[in-house]
Amino acid sequence: MLNPALPAHALLEALPDTVVVADAxxxxxxxxxxxxxLLGHDPADLLGRPLTVLMPERFRGAHGAGFSRFRLTGQGELVGATTQVPALHASGRxxxxxxTLARLDPAPGSGADAAVxxxxxxxAATTILLERQLQVSRYLTATLRVTAALTQAPDSDVAFQQLLPTLCTELDWDAAALWEPVxxxxxxxxxxxxxxxxxxxPALAAAALGRTFARGEGLPGLAWQERAPVVIDxxxxxxRFLRPDAARADILxxxxxxxxxxGDTxxxxxxxxxxxxxxxxFELLDVLAHAGRQIGQFLARLRAESEVRGLADTLQRSLLPSHLPTIPGVRLAARYRPGGGSGLVGGDTYDVMPLPDGRWMVLIADVCGTGAEAAAVTALTRHTARAAASAGSPGEVLGAVNTALLQQQSTGPLRFVTACCLVLEPAERGYRVRVSVAGHPLPLLRSPDGSVTEVGAPGRPLGIDADVDVDEALVVVPRGATLVxxxxxxxxxxxxSGVQFGEDGLIRLLEGLPSGDAETTVDTVAAAVERQLLGSRHEADDLAVLALAVPSAQPV
Known part of the structure; x- marks a missing residue:
């Protein structure tokens, strides 16, 4: 017993923490x-009773040996650090x-009842609450990192590939498997x-090969059936776990x-x-359930966007020639890249078609805007140009396009078109080209000597005004020259920083290219534009470039 007259006794009596002293x-x-x-006991009722009265019954059997070892050596599993353990309340709960335990060394000559x-x-309720709050915070932070990692994925397939490693890394699990409904x-x-x-x-991976699970079957099937996280301790x-041999082999x-x-899918x-x-x-289960819904919404959106992109790609291909025809004595090459906006379907197009008299029509056009409406205008432009090509005049072709656009204009946003139309016919030492331009960038002629000049006259865009008079210019493309x-x-x-590639940049680029090489020309231009855009925060527009080269070594 502690001496009630000692100052330490008064201090212990006033402490908010429970202090227990036991003898040998x-x-x-x-x-x-x-x-x-803390435990609902009257202190006087506990004096002289064994320490086990404060312990749940399942721990009492091992207490005797552990206490004896502690009394003799001062060592024990619970000595030296604060440990969270269950205690028995007077009510039985x-x-x-x-x-926190410490050993007392009795004074020499002390009796058996000396404190040891x-x-x-x-x-521990406050500690447990704080630990749970910290754990929940950690789990939520981990799921935010998972979501952030998935947002970098270009499509749902890549996102799924990133999901497993990100989840394991952030939530500290050793392995993961992904199952998808067929x-x-x-x-x-x-x-x-x-x-x-x-x-x-390896055993878990091998056990998964060819394996399928129905709803309610195995761990994946149970999670599917419950639509909630399922734990197998x-x-x-x-x-419930149908791959125990694999788990034993891999020590899982x-x-x-x-x-x-x-949603419900x-x-x-x-x-x-x-x-x-x-x-x-259970905090982790709540976080996983929430993460599963959040990730599901994100992946569903990615899949939908991927499907829309697929449809847009199909539509975009229908607005471009599947291949370029062969024009005798001319090498053709083209490159196209859609813009980076959300419209998906771009407004740029080009076309090359033969005329009945042996001449050729070449068209390049740019429709204002993107998306389905722009695609419809692009299709109308190509269709009308092809139908009017038999007239033989590039100016008449663009005039027909202008008329068709004005007839189709709705109450929606104005969809004007810039275009350039060429009609080619063989000449003695190259090709003679008639050029008409409607608000479009002027074609560039790269001569055999390396000089680059604009050809044609600018003109006004199509689809705005019925009174459009498109000029025609005549240019000769000699052997060794390229028309871009x-x-x-x-x-x-x-x-x-907002600096444009610009016409001057394009001209300088063309001046340094070899003569009469269409493929090299379009590849070099496309690559230069991509370098200009690399790391840029500015959205890329559609890009189309078409080169017509008359090789110097090939007779026409």
């Missing part, structure tokens, strides 16, 4: 009043406490396995699976595995 026999020799608040151990007990209401098929750096799970013994003990949902099931048997707190047609996506490409 493990009996309580002192306990302060704080035990009433368990509460979590933070326990002192313990401090503190309610069809609505079908079975789950394996879509990938990932392990942390330095880890391997022991993969080796739980009959605990697994959790959660569904990736978009299952997009995938993610499995996470740990080499250590670990408790999975392009859209403003080339010259208006801006670097990060």
């Amino acid at each position: 026999a493990g009996r309580i020799s002192y306990i302060n009043p704080a035990v009433s608040t 368990e509460i979590a406490i933070d326990l 151990v002192v313990a401090v007990l503190r309610d 069809s609505e209401g079908g079975r789950l098929v394996h879509a990938g396995t990932w392990t942390a750096l330095g880890e391997s799970v 022991d993969l080796w013994t739980d009959p 003990r605990t697994g959790v699976a959660f569904p990736v949902m978009s 299952l997009l995938a099931v993610c499995e996470l595995f740990s080499h250590e048997q670990r408790a999975v707190p 047609l392009y859209t403003d996506g080339v010259t208006e490409a801006r670097d990060d």
Whole structure:
């Protein structure tokens, strides 16, 4: 017993933490009043009773040996650090406490009732709450990083590939597997396995090959059926896990699976595995459930955007020739790249077609805007130009396009078109070309001597005014020369500081190219534009460039 006259006694009596002192026999020799608040006991009722009265029954059997070792050596599993353990309340319920133990050395000659151990007990509820809040914060931060990583993915396939490693890394799991439904209401098929750096799970990966799961079958099927995270604490013994041999071979003990949902539609099931048997707190399950819904919405949007891009690509290809024809004595080459905007379908187009009398028509056009309406105007422009080409005059072709555009104008936004039309016919030492331009960048003629000049007259855009008089210019493209047609996506490409590639930049580029090489010309121009745009925050416009080269060594 502590001497009530000592100052230390008054201090202990006033402490908010419970202090317990026990003798060599493990009996309580002192306990302060704080035990009433913590465990509901009257301190006087506990004096002389064994320490085990404060322990849940399942721990009492091992207490005797552990206490004897502690009394003799001062060593024990709970000595030297504060440990969170369950304690028994007077009502019979368990509460979590933070326990700190220390050994007391009795004075020489002390009796058997001398104090040998002192313990401090503190309610762990606040600590547990803070730990859970920190854990939830960590999980939420991890899912934000997962989402941030997925936003960098260009499509849903790449996003799924990044999902597993990002989840494992951020949430500290050793391996993961992804399962996807083969069809609505079908079975789950394996879509990938990932392990942390330095880890391997060959048996798990092998067990997944050719394996499928129905709804409610195995860990993935259960997550699908429950539409919520499912935990299997022991993969080796739980009959719900259908790959126990693989788990034993790879020493995987605990697994959790959660569904990736978009509304009521299952997009995938993610499995996470740990080499250590670990408790999975409900906070993690809540975070995984939320993450599954968030990731599902994101991936569904990516898939929808990918499908739209696929449709846009198909539509875009229909607005361009599938291949360039062969013009005797002329080498043709073209490059096209859609812009970086959300409209998806660009407004640039080009076309090359033979005329009945052996001549050729070449068209390049740029429709204002992007998207479905711009695509419709682009299709109208190409169709009208082809229908009017038999007139044989590039000015008449553009005039027909202007008339068709004005007839089709609706109450929506104005969709004007800039265009350049050529009609080519063989000449003695090259090609004679009639040029008409309607608000479009003028063609550039790269002569055999390396000089570059504009040809044609600017003119006004089509689809604005019925009174359009398109001029025609005549130019001869000699052997060794290249005629270059392009859209403003080339010259208006801006670097990060806003500087445009410009007509001067294009002219300097063409001056340094070899004579009469169409492929090299379009490749070099396209590459130069991409360099201009590299790292730029400015949105790229559609790009189309078409080169007609008359080789110097080839007779016409």
